[in-house]
Amino acid sequence: MEYIALDAPKHDTLAWVVTPGGQLVREERIEHDRGALRGFLERCERGSAVAVETIGNWYWSVDEMEAAGCLPRLVHARTAKLMMGEINKTDKLDARGRNRLQRNGTLPTVWIPPGELRGQRDLPRTRMVFVRQRTQLKNRRHATLAKYALHDLAVSDLFGVRGRALLRERFELLPPHTA
Helix, strand or coil: CCEEEEECCCCEEEEEEECCCCCEEEEEEEECCCCHHHHHHHCCCCCCEEEEECCCCHHHHHHHHHHCCCEEEEECHHHHHHHHCCCCCCHHHHHHHHHHHHHHCCCCEECCCCHHHHHHHHHHHHHHHHHHHHHHHHHHHHHHHHHCCCCCCCCCCCCCHHHHHHHHHHHCCCCCCCC
């Protein structure tokens, strides 16, 4: 069995493959193209553990690992960094440290939800972002009206039917660049 650790910034992945004894088998940079990571992992021993940190693009990496017959291990990045004790942070040092933690059996991992569940878990997160943005925009309109003393509207909901009609009237009173 080999131990594989990945450090995956935005555009490519540094893969670090070692034996159980810690000898380097292969170190390679892999572009983030569909199938490239799977092609790399298929040249490794089937069933090997692959450590990847909890970064924004781990979904597709885990899918590629599973398709290549490897065992994905999602690493808790902050805890792993503390355990590695590295002052400097480079792709190579991170991958090497994750492999060391894997071989020692101390790699801090988190649960990987199944593929079909990942999309479902993203729905509420996305909705929360949209609600927060909507609230920010509404607050911005209130603040703009208040800047020019046009905020004394006689409606309870500024964004309801009557409120939007009053907003249109008030926007005509604003300076052109603000309206």
